[in-house]
Amino acid sequence: MNMLEIKDLSVHFKSRAGTVHAVEGVNLWLEKGELLGVAGESGCGKTTTTLAIPGLLPQNAFIPKGQILFNGEDLVKKTEKEMEKVRWKQISVIFQGAMNALNPLQTVGKQMMEPILLHEPHVSKKEAEERVKELLEQVGIEKNRFTNYPHEFSGGMRQRVMIAMSLVCDPELVIADEPVTALDVMIQAQILELLKKLVKKYSLSMIMISHDLSVLCELCDKIAIMYAGRVVEYGYAREVFTHPKHPYTVKLLHSLPDIYGEKVFINGIPGYPPSLITPPAGCPFCERCTEKIPECGSRVPELVDLGGGHYAACCRQTEGRAVV
Numbered sequence: 001m002n003m004l005e006i007k008d009l010s011v012h013f014k015s016r017a018g019t020v021h022a023v024e025g026v027n028l029w030l031e032k033g034e035l036l037g038v039a040g041e042s043g044c045g046k047t048t049t050t051l052a053i054p055g056l057l058p059q060n061a062f063i064p065k066g067q068i069l070f071n072g073e074d075l076v077k078k079t080e081k082e083m084e085k086v087r088w089k090q091i092s093v094i095f096q097g098a099m100n101a102l103n104p105l106q107t108v109g110k111q112m113m114e115p116i117l118l119h120e121p122h123v124s125k126k127e128a129e130e131r132v133k134e135l136l137e138q139v140g141i142e143k144n145r146f147t148n149y150p151h152e153f154s155g156g157m158r159q160r161v162m163i164a165m166s167l168v169c170d171p172e173l174v175i176a177d178e179p180v181t182a183l184d185v186m187i188q189a190q191i192l193e194l195l196k197k198l199v200k201k202y203s204l205s206m207i208m209i210s211h212d213l214s215v216l217c218e219l220c221d222k223i224a225i226m227y228a229g230r231v232v233e234y235g236y237a238r239e240v241f242t243h244p245k246h247p248y249t250v251k252l253l254h255s256l257p258d259i260y261g262e263k264v265f266i267n268g269i270p271g272y273p274p275s276l277i278t279p280p281a282g283c284p285f286c287e288r289c290t291e292k293i294p295e296c297g298s299r300v301p302e303l304v305d306l307g308g309g310h311y312a313a314c315c316r317q318t319e320g321r322a323v324v
C-alpha cells in the first residue's frame, strides 16, 4: 500500500482578483521509505500542494475537491484538532526559508525541545534534551552547541538544525521545501547528502521540493514535474531524467547547464505560464509547447500510465504518438 496517495486534489485561494486555481486535479503517491522530488517553475504550486498534506495552508485557501490518503486515512476530512496529532509526530515540514525562522532570543536546544514537550507530554525534559542532542550529532553538530543561539551558527548549520528539528518527534514523512536554495553550492551538496543519509537511517519517507531538476534526479527515487498547478510528469528519477515524456520536462532538462561539458548557452522556455485565475480550457502548457496538436487547445490531458511506473499528462501521449 502507498503510504501517501494524493487523489485529484485541487487547492484554490480566494483573492481580490478572483479565485486562484493554484493546484488543480493533482495525483501523486509515495511508498514508505521513498524520496520524492517535486520540481517546476516558481508559482507552479509545489509549496501549496505539499502544505495541503499536513493541513498547513494559508487562511484564504480551500480544497474544492480531492483526497490526501495517509496510511489509508483521508487527511482532508480531519478536523484541526485531529491534524494537530498528525503534525510533527507523523508528518513534519522543513519550510521554505526555514533556517531564518529560528527565534533569535532562544537557544537552539530549547527551540528543538519544544515540539517534543508539546506533543509528547509523557517525555521528561531530560529525555527530550537527550533526544535533541543525539539528533544534533546526527546532523553533524556537536552536542555542546545545544546552548548556543541561532546567530552563533552559519546558514548551513542553521539549516542542519532545522533538519534535526523536523525529526524530533520521529515522523514517518518529512516535507522539505527548497531545503538548500538559500545556501552556497558547496554547502548544498553536503546538506543533500545529509538528507539522504537520514532518510535511510530513520526509514523516512520524504518529499523534497526544488526548482533544480538535476539535484532532484541525483537524489530522489521518484520525481514529479509540476506546471501551472498540475502534475505533468511522474516517474522514477532516472527514467524521467533520461527519457522525459512531457514536452515541458524536455524543455526543463534542456534549460539545465551542462556541468561536465563546456559552458553552454542556457535556453529558457519562451513565454509565460497561463493565468491561474482564468485557466485555459486545454492543456496549460499548450501556449508554449512546440509539439502541440489541435486537441491540446481544448482538452486537459490526464496523467496517463505509460508503463514502467512512468506517467505523463500530454495529449500526444494519450493519442498514442511519441512526444520525443
Ligand SMILES: Nc1ncnc2c1ncn2[C@@H]1O[C@H](COP(=O)(O)OP(=O)(O)OP(=O)(O)O)[C@@H](O)[C@H]1O
Residues within 6 Å of the ligand: 013, 014, 015, 020, 022, 040, 041, 042, 043, 044, 045, 046, 047, 048, 049, 058, 060, 096, 211, 276
Ligand atoms: N495565500 C495566497 N493567496 C493567493 N494566492 C496564493 C497564495 N499563496 C500562493 N498563491 C499563489 O498560488 C500559486 C502557487 O504558489 P506556490 O507558492 O505553491 O508555488 P511554488 O511552486 O511553491 O513557487 P516557488 O518556487 O516560488 O516557491 C502562485 O500563483 C501563488 O501566487
Ligand SMILES: [Mg+2]
Residues within 6 Å of the ligand: 046, 047, 048, 096, 177
Ligand atoms: Mg514554494
